[in-house]
Amino acid sequence: MNDRFIKKICINWNEIEEDSYLREIPALQFEEFLTFDRNVTFFAGENGSGKSTLLEGIAVAYGFNPEGGTKNYCFSTYNSHSELCNAIRLVKGSKRPKGNYFLRAESFYNVASKAEEYRDGDAMEIYYARYGGKSLHQQSHGESILKLIQGTFVENGLYILDEPEAALSPQRQLTLLIEIDKLSKQGAQFLIATHSPILLGLPNARILTFDEGPLHPCSYEETESYQVIEMFINNREYFLEKLLSKKYSPS
Numbered sequence: 001m002n003d004r005f006i007k008k009i010c011i012n013w014n015e016i017e018e019d020s021y022l023r024e025i026p027a028l029q030f031e032e033f034l035t036f037d038r039n040v041t042f043f044a045g046e047n048g049s050g051k052s053t054l055l056e057g058i059a060v061a062y063g064f065n066p067e068g069g070t071k072n073y074c075f076s077t078y079n080s081h082s083e084l085c086n087a088i089r090l091v092k093g094s095k096r097p098k099g100n101y102f103l104r105a106e107s108f109y110n111v112a113s114k115a116e117e118y119r120d121g122d123a124m125e126i127y128y129a130r131y132g133g134k135s136l137h138q139q140s141h142g143e144s145i146l147k148l149i150q151g152t153f154v155e156n157g158l159y160i161l162d163e164p165e166a167a168l169s170p171q172r173q174l175t176l177l178i179e180i181d182k183l184s185k186q187g188a189q190f191l192i193a194t195h196s197p198i199l200l201g202l203p204n205a206r207i208l209t210f211d212e213g214p215l216h217p218c219s220y221e222e223t224e225s226y227q228v229i230e231m232f233i234n235n236r237e238y239f240l241e242k243l244l245s246k247k248y249s250p251s
Contacts, residue, residue, distance in 0.1 A: 098155065
């Protein structure tokens with residue numbers, strides 16, 4: 001039985017302007033509904049393929065601030081989200097999540113700044129305990145993201161993550177993989193857009209690829225992230241010779 005927090009989305013293309021760039025995204029052009037039947041769903045694909053656009057649309061339709069944070073975050077530094085959220089109807093499960101968060105690597109600095117404002121007089125040692133004992137701004141980008149996840153994400157929560165690996169070393173990506181696996185086994189649901197071949201390797205997750213036409217499921221080994229890394233590692237000298245053999249003049 002599928003009783004996840006977001007069970008399904010339906011896209012009403014009549015709500016999208018005829019000249020909208022959204023209609024030109026190959027992976028989304030013919031997509032009218034999408035079912036989430038696993039606790040972890042990955043969006044994989046090349047830059048510009050529509051991963052973050054769809055993830056953002058789902059998050060905003062659910063009630064998250066477009067720049068990220070929990071559903072309680074209400075601010076805007078630049079209004080740049082697409083109209084897709086207005087066309088998405090969510091089919092929700094019967095239970096409400098115990099926790100929630102929309103994490104965007106690109107706007108995390110703004111969210112971390114807003115978190116300082118939301119401290120609202122709480123003692124620093126108490127408020128910062130959730131972030132490893134100090135402000136998110138007093139940690140590196142990667143450290144702050146990992147501490148946020150480890151300190152505030154809980155079982156039976158809903159978490160939408162847009163390229164969470166962006167600031168993480170491979171070792172820290174393995175740590176994040178462990179956290180996602182642990183929480184998903186405790187009832188949390190994750191929707192994650194990623195390029196990371198480490199995160200994509202999570203067992204029992206569903207991978208949806210935005211490459212090569214309409215959105216469709218694929219195996220781990222079929223993802224471009226895996227294939228490119230595998231080819232490079234196994235044929236590094238050959239690839240470097242081919243890639244670097246040309247002489248490039250400064251532009």
